[in-house]
Each structure stands twice: as C-alpha cells, then as structure tokens.
Amino acid sequence: MSDDSTWGRAYAHGPAEPASDDSTWGKAHAPGPAEPASDDDSTWGKVYARGPLLLGVRHHGPGSARAVRAALEAARPEVVLIEGPPEADPLIPLAADPEMRPPVALLAHAVDEPGRSAFWPLAEFSPEWVAIRWALEQGVPARFVDLPATHTLAWDTESDAPQGTDAGGDTPAGTGDQDEPGAEEGSGPGEEAGPGRDLRVDPLAVLAETAGHDDPERWWEDVVEHRGSGLGDPFAPFTALEEAMTALRERYGAAGRPRDLVREAHMRLKVRAARKEFGDAVAVVCGAWHVPALRERTTVTADRALLKGLPKVRTDLTWVPWTHRRLARASGYGAGIDSPGWYGHLFRARDRPVERWLTKVAGLLREEDRVVSSAHVIEAVRLAETLAAMRGRPLPGLSETTEAVRAVMCDGSDVPLALVHDRLVVGDVLGEVPQAAPAVPLQRDLAREQRRLRLRPEALERELELDLRGGTDAGRSRLLHRLRLLGVDWGEPARSRGSTGTFRETWRLRWEPELSVRVAEAGVWGTTVLAAATARAEAEATAARALADVTTLAEHCLLAGLPDALPVVMRVLADRAALDTDVGHLAQALPALVRSLRYGDVRGTDTGALAGVAAGLAERIFVGLPPACAALDTDAAEEMRSHVDAVHGAVGLLAETPTGTPGTGHADLRARWRSVLRTLALRDTVPGVVRGRAVRLLLDDGELGPGEAARLMGLVLSPGTPPADAAAWIEGFVGGGGGMLLVHDDRLLTLVDSWLTGVSAEAFTDVLPLLRRTFSAYEPAVRRTLGELVRRGPGGPAVPASRAVGTPGFAAEPDAERADAVLPVLRLLLGPDPEEAAEHGRTQRTAEAVGLVGVGG
Known part of the structure; x- marks a missing residue:
C-alpha cells in the first residue's frame, strides 16, 4: 500500500492533497465534491472502496478498545457503525446516563416467547462500548449494523448454531431456545484446508501458530494488549489485522460459519445506507473476522438475496446488568474471555499495570489475614519482569504475574492463588442499568420491591439471615419465595446455623444475568410480583396431577404470602384428596401440608382450612396403610418405609396443632397412629423393613x-x-x-x-x-x-x-x-x-x- 493510501497520512494534518491513487482514503475525504463514480454504481468496489474506515477488533479486548478510541479521535468520522442488533439503536443514548455502569448487555427476547432470548454483553473495555461512548461524547450518530434480532431469535439454532470467536466471528450469547455458542470445533489451526471448506477454525489460534506461539491468549497480549496507545500510526494495528484476516478468509472461506455470510451481507447494506446519508466519513467497528467480507465486492442484489426469506419473530430489547463472571469462558459464552478482571485492569491502568496489579493482589490477601508486605510486592514485580524477559515478552502478562504471586505472596500454595483468580482475575463486578431503560412491568415492580426492602442484587454469592418476626425481613422472605414460585431463583433456601425455629430463614443470594430473562418470561402472569405469583400458583394448582404437588404448592403459597391464591389451591387440594385412594400419594402429601401449619403464628396466615384437610388425610392414611403394606416387593417396601417415617413426623406436628375438627383431640390422634404402628409391627404379611421400622418408632416414643x-x-x-x-x-x-x-x-x-x-x-x-x-x-x-x-x-x-x-x-x-x-x-x-x-x-x-x-x- 502506498504512503498516500494509509489512514495515518489521510488524517494526520487535515485535508489531504489529491493522490495519484484514486482509491486512497485521503482523497475520498479531500474538500470539495467527490469525483463521479463510474456507470456501474451497484458494485461494492467502485462505489465504496475509498469510503468506510473499518476497525476490526477483538470483542472484549482492552487493547482493541484503546486502539478504537485512538483511531476515532484521529479520523473524526461523521457516523459510527457498530456490530450489534439494529433494533437497539434507540437504546444507545442510555449509555451516556450516569447510572449506566458496565458490564451491561443488550437483551433481546421474543415478545410471545420470552424464553427465546439473546444477549450482547459489553464491558468497559469492550471496543464496541468505547465506540458508543466516543460517539455520544462527540455528538456523532452511532448505529448498530449486525443482523436484526428479529431474525437472530427466529433462526433455527439447531440446524445452524453459530460458533463465537474472540477475533470477531461473534454471535450473541443465548439462553432458552437460543443456543449459547460453545468452544471452537473442527480442524486445528495447522490442518490443511482450502477456501470454502466447511471447517470451524479459531482465527487467533491460526495467527498465533503462524507467528510461532502455542498460546493464542499470550500472543494476543503481546501484540495488542501490551501495545501502548497513542504511539505511532493509530490505524496501523487495524491495517495489519485486516491483512491477516484477509489471508485467513482466502484460505478458510467462511470457516464453517455459514450464518456469518448472512450477517455480513446485512452489514454491507447498512454501510451503503450510511454512506448515502453521511458520505465517506463512516467508521465501522466490528469483529476483525468480518472486515475482509465488508471489503468484498458484491452487488446490492446479491446481498439482499442472502437476506431474503429469513424467519422473523417480534422482539423487545433493553439493557440489563451483566457480570465479569459471565464474561468468562467458563460461563459458556463463546466470545467470552478467561480473565475479565485482568483485562479491565489493563484497560484502566494507563501506566505501570504490573505494579498496580500486584498491589491490588496484596491488598486482597491482606484482607484475608495473610502477611503480605510492600517488600513482597517489590519482589513479585521483579520476578514477573524477569520471567517476561526470559520468555521474550514485552511486558509481564497474566501468566508471569500469577507465577510471581504464587511464589512470593502465596508461599507456593495454590489455595490463596485460587482466591486471587476468583476475586480479581475473574471478579464479581455487577453492572448497573438506569431506571429509564425499557423494561417489562414486572421488572419495574421487582426493582421497586428491591429498593423498598433494601435488597440489592449482587453478583457475589452471600448468605442472608432473616428474622420473620420483623416486618422488613418478613417482606424479604415473601419476595424471595414469590420469585422462586415464578422460576426466578435469585435466592436459594439454606440451613440456618444459629437457630432451628420457624421464625428463622437463611438464604443464599446471587444475581445472575439470566434472571432478567426469567423475569421477562414471568411477565406473562402479571404486572406485579404479587399478582404474577398468585396467577402462577392458581394455574399450577389447576394443572397439577399429583396430590403431593398440590400440597407442596399450598406450602409455597403460605411461605410467599399469597392469600388470594390459597383458596383456589385448597379447593383443588380437597378435591384431589377426596378422589385419591393411593395411600402412598396421601403419605407424600401429608408432610408438606402439616409443615404449612407452623407458619400461621410466624407469618400471620390463617391455616384453619389446612388443618381440616390435614386431619382428613391423616385419618385416611390410618385406615389404608396396613392393607397397603401387604405383599410388597423390595423396592416398594423401601418406599413404604420412607412414607411411614414421613407420616410419623407429620402426625407429631399435627398433634400439636389445632385440627379444626370438633371432637378430635391431640392425644387421640397420636394414639390412633400408634395403634397403626402396632398393627404393622405384628402383622406377618408386612415386609420386614416396615415391621422393623414400626417397632423402632414405638420404642422411640416410649410406647414399647x-x-x-x-x-x-x-x-x-x-x-x-x-x-x-x-x-x-x-x-x-x-x-x-x-x-x-x-x-x-x-x-x-x-x-x-x-x-x-x-x-x-x-x-x-x-x-x-x-x-x-x-x-x-x-x-x-x-x-x-x-x-x-x-x-x-x-x-x-x-x-x-x-x-x-x-x-x-x-x-x-x-x-x-x-x-x-x-x-x-x-x-x-x-x-x-x-x-x-x-x-x-x-x-x-x-x-x-x-x-x-x-x-x-
């Protein structure tokens, strides 16, 4: 490429003088009207060869992010096009909201099927996020140009599931019916392949192997992440990466990603439309893998033909919080990175990144009561720099700093090193989204409840001890139980360590980005958490087939505080209990029903109807249990023994609770159960395991x-x-x-x-x-x-x-x-x-x- 055609010469000192090469970027931006194009305006080469500034990046790469900002500052385009769903264009201004803090993600979900969804995550060190923020700061329009989400969500993911690649062949992370991209498959980087061959290759692995490196991550750090910003030509890294990707595309074609061809056709159409509106001063920020395709000479007709007949589905988009942990590859997101915390540090640390990182590690270890002094930090820095020099690296990378931390600060132990990896290398950073972001009504009500109860979502798992005798804790308990009923498992019940009383509850809380999808799915049940949980409980009670399912649902209604749903559940419960003659089913249903009776005093719930149904179930079990225990095989006998144990515990609780049935006393209920146990213990037709258990229970109660x-x-x-x-x-x-x-x-x-x-x-x-x-x-x-x-x-x-x-x-x-x-x-x-x-x-x-x-x- 001649000097006149380089990006640096074109943008270095304002308008460029006319060059001998008409295809140079500089001449395209020279003052005055552009030269008329040839008669054939339909081809990409003759109309747009001088136009768009293509910035090929690696998704979530801090080096790419710094390079994008430097290139945009030098080029000053009139519009910035970014790889992403075009339906999210109205959401771009929210990125400038002070309450917006990455990592965040664009969430697209089908309106009629919220479980069909996809995410486009962005961190502060993502080149796309940097491009968005630069455009908003400069007052320049920013638009998304990838395949619309309406097609992405409707595409048959099973027949052609896309595979993400960090170098640019990225697709959104999906949940529900949208498959999540996994690891690269197919041939290795060194296998023979020709253009168009249906192979899945990792571009970074191929480039690293070509450069003589066996670790793509380490190679990328050396050539991009450790490259200082603002030095030399700001367009040089993009030029070099484009040339490398062009060679890869010539060799591997689509590299086993046929969906990329459709996406790239849509991008080309969007770039053409932007050039017609803004002229040639157009910058495109996309995965480096797509850059050669955007340079390719194709006709508008050919691109539109690739998009013809794509399936569609109605979609909604919004911003949702994301986490560093979900950016990690271990989470299943195909375009993720191994060390988001480390990459975030590299992006924020303008100078002396190694020293600052090791100081941060020392602070974490000190918080965990490990003896780490400033001398340890100095020695770790020296060791990391020595290792980098021995390995021929420009700066110590994550591997060198990790080895230095293990040797100097952790005394060779991997136990504290695992803590450093979990807390710092990966991290538990949770992004924030402003209240102005679009959301389903249920999501807004949940946010109000979270603020009212002072229950803040956090990415780091924590335990929450609740005392149900207090108003705030009781409200938190009801909210968490309602969300579990809706399938939003923000909290998981845990065993209380301090007390076994019914007024105590312990929860393990951890907010995951996928819960936003679950909230959107649950929005079909109502506009508030209370209304949605009530409607869901009523629907599940009507659809339940097993009696035990209904009794469990009744318990959930009491825990969640759903007084409007409880009558419907109790009516279904009474009907099912009256018709069910299987003693095993009755025995499965009784324990959950009796447990629910204990919540009346603590939660202020009327359990009179439950007591009556429970007493009726117990009577039917007393009558039907001895005949049901006759002639059982080994497996059935084991199951019946578990039923006997469960009924024994339930009767003990039921005997201490008013049954609501006149003439039924506590002692009488317990005495009748002991009579049933004596019958089981002495009847020869009862399996030995059940007879032995009956004798044991009578002995434990002092009746034998x-x-x-x-x-x-x-x-x-x-x-x-x-x-x-x-x-x-x-x-x-x-x-x-x-x-x-x-x-x-x-x-x-x-x-x-x-x-x-x-x-x-x-x-x-x-x-x-x-x-x-x-x-x-x-x-x-x-x-x-x-x-x-x-x-x-x-x-x-x-x-x-x-x-x-x-x-x-x-x-x-x-x-x-x-x-x-x-x-x-x-x-x-x-x-x-x-x-x-x-x-x-x-x-x-x-x-x-x-x-x-x-x-x-």
Whole structure:
C-alpha cells in the first residue's frame, strides 16, 4: 500500500492533497465534491472502496478498545457503525446516563416467547462500548449494523448454531431456545484446508501458530494488549489485522460459519445506507473476522438475496446488568474471555499495570489475614519482569504475574492463588442499568420491591439471615419465595446455623444475568410480583396431577404470602384428596401440608382450612396403610418405609396443632397412629423393613419397652425366619441412625450378634450387602464402638458387670472352669487353638456386617 493510501497520512494534518491513487482514503475525504463514480454504481468496489474506515477488533479486548478510541479521535468520522442488533439503536443514548455502569448487555427476547432470548454483553473495555461512548461524547450518530434480532431469535439454532470467536466471528450469547455458542470445533489451526471448506477454525489460534506461539491468549497480549496507545500510526494495528484476516478468509472461506455470510451481507447494506446519508466519513467497528467480507465486492442484489426469506419473530430489547463472571469462558459464552478482571485492569491502568496489579493482589490477601508486605510486592514485580524477559515478552502478562504471586505472596500454595483468580482475575463486578431503560412491568415492580426492602442484587454469592418476626425481613422472605414460585431463583433456601425455629430463614443470594430473562418470561402472569405469583400458583394448582404437588404448592403459597391464591389451591387440594385412594400419594402429601401449619403464628396466615384437610388425610392414611403394606416387593417396601417415617413426623406436628375438627383431640390422634404402628409391627404379611421400622418408632416414643422390643427381635431372628427377611427387619429397626440403640442396649446387640454367627455361609453372603448398607449409615465413632464391643465379647472390659446382669447369654463374670472343660474336645475336633479360631470366626462375621472390614478380611 502506498504512503498516500494509509489512514495515518489521510488524517494526520487535515485535508489531504489529491493522490495519484484514486482509491486512497485521503482523497475520498479531500474538500470539495467527490469525483463521479463510474456507470456501474451497484458494485461494492467502485462505489465504496475509498469510503468506510473499518476497525476490526477483538470483542472484549482492552487493547482493541484503546486502539478504537485512538483511531476515532484521529479520523473524526461523521457516523459510527457498530456490530450489534439494529433494533437497539434507540437504546444507545442510555449509555451516556450516569447510572449506566458496565458490564451491561443488550437483551433481546421474543415478545410471545420470552424464553427465546439473546444477549450482547459489553464491558468497559469492550471496543464496541468505547465506540458508543466516543460517539455520544462527540455528538456523532452511532448505529448498530449486525443482523436484526428479529431474525437472530427466529433462526433455527439447531440446524445452524453459530460458533463465537474472540477475533470477531461473534454471535450473541443465548439462553432458552437460543443456543449459547460453545468452544471452537473442527480442524486445528495447522490442518490443511482450502477456501470454502466447511471447517470451524479459531482465527487467533491460526495467527498465533503462524507467528510461532502455542498460546493464542499470550500472543494476543503481546501484540495488542501490551501495545501502548497513542504511539505511532493509530490505524496501523487495524491495517495489519485486516491483512491477516484477509489471508485467513482466502484460505478458510467462511470457516464453517455459514450464518456469518448472512450477517455480513446485512452489514454491507447498512454501510451503503450510511454512506448515502453521511458520505465517506463512516467508521465501522466490528469483529476483525468480518472486515475482509465488508471489503468484498458484491452487488446490492446479491446481498439482499442472502437476506431474503429469513424467519422473523417480534422482539423487545433493553439493557440489563451483566457480570465479569459471565464474561468468562467458563460461563459458556463463546466470545467470552478467561480473565475479565485482568483485562479491565489493563484497560484502566494507563501506566505501570504490573505494579498496580500486584498491589491490588496484596491488598486482597491482606484482607484475608495473610502477611503480605510492600517488600513482597517489590519482589513479585521483579520476578514477573524477569520471567517476561526470559520468555521474550514485552511486558509481564497474566501468566508471569500469577507465577510471581504464587511464589512470593502465596508461599507456593495454590489455595490463596485460587482466591486471587476468583476475586480479581475473574471478579464479581455487577453492572448497573438506569431506571429509564425499557423494561417489562414486572421488572419495574421487582426493582421497586428491591429498593423498598433494601435488597440489592449482587453478583457475589452471600448468605442472608432473616428474622420473620420483623416486618422488613418478613417482606424479604415473601419476595424471595414469590420469585422462586415464578422460576426466578435469585435466592436459594439454606440451613440456618444459629437457630432451628420457624421464625428463622437463611438464604443464599446471587444475581445472575439470566434472571432478567426469567423475569421477562414471568411477565406473562402479571404486572406485579404479587399478582404474577398468585396467577402462577392458581394455574399450577389447576394443572397439577399429583396430590403431593398440590400440597407442596399450598406450602409455597403460605411461605410467599399469597392469600388470594390459597383458596383456589385448597379447593383443588380437597378435591384431589377426596378422589385419591393411593395411600402412598396421601403419605407424600401429608408432610408438606402439616409443615404449612407452623407458619400461621410466624407469618400471620390463617391455616384453619389446612388443618381440616390435614386431619382428613391423616385419618385416611390410618385406615389404608396396613392393607397397603401387604405383599410388597423390595423396592416398594423401601418406599413404604420412607412414607411411614414421613407420616410419623407429620402426625407429631399435627398433634400439636389445632385440627379444626370438633371432637378430635391431640392425644387421640397420636394414639390412633400408634395403634397403626402396632398393627404393622405384628402383622406377618408386612415386609420386614416396615415391621422393623414400626417397632423402632414405638420404642422411640416410649410406647414399647426395651424388653418387648428385644422379644420381637428375638422372634424375627429365630432360625425359622429366612435370613433375607431377618436382615430386612434389622435394616428397618436399626437403620437410619439406630446405632446408638445397639451401643447402649446389650440385649439388642447380643441378639444381632448371635443371629449373625448362626447364619449359614451361603445365606450370609446373600444378606451381607443389605447389612453393610444398614450399618454404613452410622457415624464412624458408632461403628468403632460396636466393633470394640463385639471384639471384647460377653463380660469383657467394655461391658460393666452391672449392665451384664440379667442379659441372656451373659454372666456377671466369665466361668473359666467351664470354658477349660471343653478345650480338650475342641482341640481334638478343630486342631490347635480351637478357642482362638472360634472366637476369630465369630467376631469376623459381625465386623464384616458392621462394615469395619471387607468380606474375608
């Protein structure tokens, strides 16, 4: 390219003198009327070759952002065209609002299907954002020129899902039905390919490999991000990058991105329209990958043909907050970057970026109570600079500073280094959008509620402790529960650490950009959070198929404070409960219903109707449970045991709450349930796991004495009971935390021990998996104690004499004379040391069942 055709010469000192080359940019901007074009005005080459200033960039690249600002300052175009959806042009002035703080994103969603959506994220170091801000500051029109969102959202993403590339082949990050671009696929950068071949290539990887670098990120930092702004020709980096991309497009064609051809056709039409309106002083900021296509000579007819017949869908666009974490590649956004926090620092740090970065790292580590002094910072800077010099890099990059931090400030540990990466390299910066931005009514009401309750959205996950006895905390709880009912999972309930009372709630809060889409989706239910949650609850109650779903929904209505929805839910609940004859369904529904009764005192909700329905469900379960437990297979028996546990806990809560049914007392309700448990415990047709659980629950409630429990266990573990049935009974009785029963009750442990030693070898192998599953649920300390008791045996030091008295098979002290009398016979039958062999075999089996050793170990 001749000197007259360079951007620097054209813009350096005002109007350029006529050059010999008519195609130069300088002559196109010389004062006076432009030379008439040839007769063929329809071709890109003859009409626009001298016109647009094409600034090819890497999305979210701070070096590209600085270069764009420098180029715009030098060129002073009359209009700036930016890669993005044209429907967002009315939203561009909001970028100058003082309340607008990046990172933000343009959100486009289908009006009739809000879940079909797409994002165009912008950070403060994004070249597009810099171009927008420059145009607004200079009073220059700024417009988006990419394919309209009406086509992007309607396109069949499954048949032709676009693949993003940081060098410019970027597409919006999508949610819902709009697929998110993933990592590049296809051939590697070094594979043979010809023009037009259907390959997906990463342009940066190809350029880096061509330059002899194995890391595209490191190569890009060296040639772009670490290049000082304002030095030399401001257009030189764009010229070099355009030449490189032109070579890549000649070799790889569309590189496996057929959608890019359509997008580029639309961009060319937009550039033509801008030139007709503003002349040649047009600047285009787009992905570097698209620059050769915008230089390509095509006809208007050909470009319009590519756009003909594209599907359409009605769309709405607005600005929404974004986060640095969502800019990271780990989030799934294909045009993301690995280190948005680091790139933001490079963009803001005009001088000495390494020193400022390491000082910031030291401050973070000090906040975490690590000893980091100024001497550490100085030494880390020296080490990073030394590493960069050894590797031939112009400045230390992220890899060098990270290694210096690990060696100097973290003592070689990756644990504090992970904190630095999470908090600084990636970061939890959350952008802000002004209230003037367009939003669905539900979003505006949510924003009002957030301000009223002082519940600010934050990108960093935090725990929120609520005391429901206070008005503000109760309102926060209702808002979070209503949002969960609408599918906007801003908060997730967590276990309270300080108190187990019903007046306490703990939430884990974290605002994600996708929640804006969920709010837009929920807007179909109403214009306020309360109205939308009420309508959603009523609709779900009507559509629910399972009784348990309705009872769970009733609980959610109470938690969310939806008095208008509760009557509809209760009516559906009463109808479903009256028609449902499956005891399993009734048992699933009762616990959630009874839990809801506890919220009346704390939340001020009338739960009288719930109490009546709950009492009716309990009565039906009492009648139908024994017959339903007959003739069950193994899986069904396990499920029924869980139902028995749930009903037992629900009855305990229900007995402490007024049922609302005349003549129904607390003690009577509890007594009837205990009668049902006795029936289950004594009926032979009931599976062993259910019978064992019934005995255990009666024992825990004090309705069954230890002697009676031992008698029932002795009957089950008698030789006449099949080993599999006996093992199932043991699982039901001592499973789920029953280990302490065996530790403190010698009779029960003796019965289990004796039964295990009497099971035949074949049967023992069959029941061992079941027993191991039972005992594996015990705490390690409980298992060790049981193993020690079994190892020491009857009357050992671990069993005091006071506990051994009266225990079958145990004497107050060992009878040594009687034991010695059988030794000769045992030696004759079993060989040497028969006592040790017998004792070892007995303890080995019990230890295997408890899980202290493996089979045969």
